[in-house]
Amino acid sequence: MAAMANGNGKNGGSGVERWKAQVEKARLRDADFTTLSGLEVPILAGPETLGPDWTPEEQLGWPGDFPYTRSVYPTQYRGRLWTMRQFSGFGSAQDTNARYKYLLAHGQNGLSVAFDMPTLMGYDSDDPLAEGEVGRCGVAVASLADMETLFDGIPVGQISTSMTINSPAAILWAMYLVNAEKRGVEVAKLEGTLQNDILKEFIAQKEYIYPPEPSLKLVVDTIEFGMKHVPKWHPVSISGYHIREAGSTAAQELAFTLADGFAYVEACIARGLPVDDFAPRLSFFWNAHSDFFEEIGKYRAARRIYAHVMKEKYGAKKPASMQMRFHTQTAGCSLTAQQPENNIVRTALQALSAVLGGTQSLHTNSMDETLALPTEKAVKIALRTQQIIAHETGVANTIDPLGGSWFVEHMTDRLEREAREYFRRIDALGGVVAGIEQGFFQKEIGQASFHYQRALESKRKTMVGVNEFVEPEPTGPAIDTLKIGQVTEDEQNARLRALRAQRDGAAVRRALDGLKRASSKGDNVMPALVEAVRAYATLGEMVDAMKATYGTYVEAAVI
Amino acid sequence: MAAPGERRIKILVAKIGLDGHDRGVRVVARALRDGGMEVIYAGLRQTPEMVAQAVLQEDADAVGVSMHNAAHMTLIPKLLRLLHERGMDHVLVTGGGILPPEDVAALKKLGCGELFLPGAPLDEVVRYVREEVQRRRGARP
Numbered sequence: 001m002a003a004m005a006n007g008n009g010k011n012g013g014s015g016v017e018r019w020k021a022q023v024e025k026a027r028l029r030d031a032d033f034t035t036l037s038g039l040e041v042p043i044l045a046g047p048e049t050l051g052p053d054w055t056p057e058e059q060l061g062w063p064g065d066f067p068y069t070r071s072v073y074p075t076q077y078r079g080r081l082w083t084m085r086q087f088s089g090f091g092s093a094q095d096t097n098a099r100y101k102y103l104l105a106h107g108q109n110g111l112s113v114a115f116d117m118p119t120l121m122g123y124d125s126d127d128p129l130a131e132g133e134v135g136r137c138g139v140a141v142a143s144l145a146d147m148e149t150l151f152d153g154i155p156v157g158q159i160s161t162s163m164t165i166n167s168p169a170a171i172l173w174a175m176y177l178v179n180a181e182k183r184g185v186e187v188a189k190l191e192g193t194l195q196n197d198i199l200k201e202f203i204a205q206k207e208y209i210y211p212p213e214p215s216l217k218l219v220v221d222t223i224e225f226g227m228k229h230v231p232k233w234h235p236v237s238i239s240g241y242h243i244r245e246a247g248s249t250a251a252q253e254l255a256f257t258l259a260d261g262f263a264y265v266e267a268c269i270a271r272g273l274p275v276d277d278f279a280p281r282l283s284f285f286w287n288a289h290s291d292f293f294e295e296i297g298k299y300r301a302a303r304r305i306y307a308h309v310m311k312e313k314y315g316a317k318k319p320a321s322m323q324m325r326f327h328t329q330t331a332g333c334s335l336t337a338q339q340p341e342n343n344i345v346r347t348a349l350q351a352l353s354a355v356l357g358g359t360q361s362l363h364t365n366s367m368d369e370t371l372a373l374p375t376e377k378a379v380k381i382a383l384r385t386q387q388i389i390a391h392e393t394g395v396a397n398t399i400d401p402l403g404g405s406w407f408v409e410h411m412t413d414r415l416e417r418e419a420r421e422y423f424r425r426i427d428a429l430g431g432v433v434a435g436i437e438q439g440f441f442q443k444e445i446g447q448a449s450f451h452y453q454r455a456l457e458s459k460r461k462t463m464v465g466v467n468e469f470v471e472p473e474p475t476g477p478a479i480d481t482l483k484i485g486q487v488t489e490d491e492q493n494a495r496l497r498a499l500r501a502q503r504d505g506a507a508v509r510r511a512l513d514g515l516k517r518a519s520s521k522g523d524n525v526m527p528a529l530v531e532a533v534r535a536y537a538t539l540g541e542m543v544d545a546m547k548a549t550y551g552t553y554v555e556a557a558v559i
Numbered sequence: 560m561a562a563p564g565e566r567r568i569k570i571l572v573a574k575i576g577l578d579g580h581d582r583g584v585r586v587v588a589r590a591l592r593d594g595g596m597e598v599i600y601a602g603l604r605q606t607p608e609m610v611a612q613a614v615l616q617e618d619a620d621a622v623g624v625s626m627h628n629a630a631h632m633t634l635i636p637k638l639l640r641l642l643h644e645r646g647m648d649h650v651l652v653t654g655g656g657i658l659p660p661e662d663v664a665a666l667k668k669l670g671c672g673e674l675f676l677p678g679a680p681l682d683e684v685v686r687y688v689r690e691e692v693q694r695r696r697g698a699r700p
Contacts, residue, residue: 117576117577117578117628117630118577121577123577129577129604130577131630131633131634132576132632132633132634132637133576133628133629133630133633136628136629136630137578137627137628137629201579206579206603207579208579245580246580246581247582333582333677336677336678337676337677337678338678369657370657370676370677370678371658371659372657372659445582446585449582449585449586450586450589453681454681456680457680457682465678466678466680467680481659481661483659555602555603557601557602557603558600559589559592559598559600
């Protein structure tokens, strides 16, 4: 502690020596002092923790300036608060349309669509494999007709819409675009985000249809189409969220997600797209977990690594190509079924870390999500949590308020080192797709989640209400939960049958043939998808048309 | 661990339905295996038919299903029915996931065993499966 070693006191020795001697003698709590992810944490951080080469100019820069560690914008939240974007969708397109109108009427200015499992997996609602799942975890959208209902009466030209959809993202996007066009809204003006991050599906969430290579090709198709026709859209939201939920550490979330992002960049460059034409539309999506400073270090490290790699490895010239903009969601996996009201507090602290880490938009989870989809009351508390952080705590008044804290800078550097070590390992495997095929990511995450679970069982890590401060379980339901009945599925299937009967069958067949041709020739499939959507081809029909060329993917089941 | 002369407990573990969230099922499968059981992990996207057929073929003592897709009130009763039709009422159906407590109670009334919610200790899951399978073995003629 050179910088602090200057005050020789009465008791002899320097300040640091006296302090160290006191620490040696002191009795410490019998507790685990590592981060949630198991990183060692110093008892005290000082300037020497950062090393001799650390300078604010190099490591931090100014807000809105390279390497953007402090913020991608020069004014950050003084210019504009983060977007409070709550993800929702359930039941039929009609049910969700009513919820969206309610949210817009209460001041929300962006929508975030949650699709049901059959839609996410590319099955029509009446597919036998969709039984029991229609409208349960999100809204069912099987054709343009459902998309029309979902956005009926909603000013799609004036709002931004985020769609959490991956394997069939290109298809659902085509539905959104055609719906807007039919309503007389120019697609070039549309704003929104597709999650469309297929690599993390293979790594973590496991909602894939086609194998990795053709899946990646579809992502590049959407990026290329967006550049030309829908320039205000974010075609991919590169997501660490699901990687973390699957049990990864913070460093794995950071490293694997950035590696995925760079894999998309390389695939676009290989297609011949200039980096500065597509990179400004890429965005990221992080998980806000419970270890406060580890998370803040993660967001700051993410911005810095991304800026360096985009500039130095991929030759980006435009600042916008080097700026990592991101959405954050609080950690669903940190919530407990026991004493569910405690989840409000967990979510608030996680949300605070995301704001202190400089997120551009935020979803706060509801307290009841370990039991079911959230009730309206629980969602409202979650939204109010963000409003309290924004308007009562004062944290949004200054940019990167924790910048320069020795400990926060130490965590930022530490996370960056961990991520760069993973980049080396991924490169050695032959890249992200090779790593997926070898099960590398899945094994790393599986091990991390098992170790964490064991740490909970041995009480080296604590979860309040789960392994400490446990209360006897209440006899009745602890809190109300939302119910979605079988009637949704039956009605949806009746509508789908009616659609198939009414549409022009010959036009559908022609459009699906066009889609098959486009995919087998290796063309960008977006124009053919737009045509098929216009003809009211169903989601399942379009997915199947492309299966002929792309095949399907089954993961080897490993524990 | 199995007592001498006692057949090792065999459990089939699967995700039924379209959901791919497999963190919980893989952690539990590993804990059951570490607890001395023979664990067959069937993996993702299993249907009740596939699971019932596999339980029959493997002559498993128990089946553990993981559900985060809110389809549990359709798919678990269907699995119970298919097992019943195949004469496998002795097989323990257990599992866990995102399940409202009132649904857990309703499923237990249909003959399902314990269903564990997020945060359930692994040791408790392992102990439950062992004790319940042993109890059922003891009860069989």
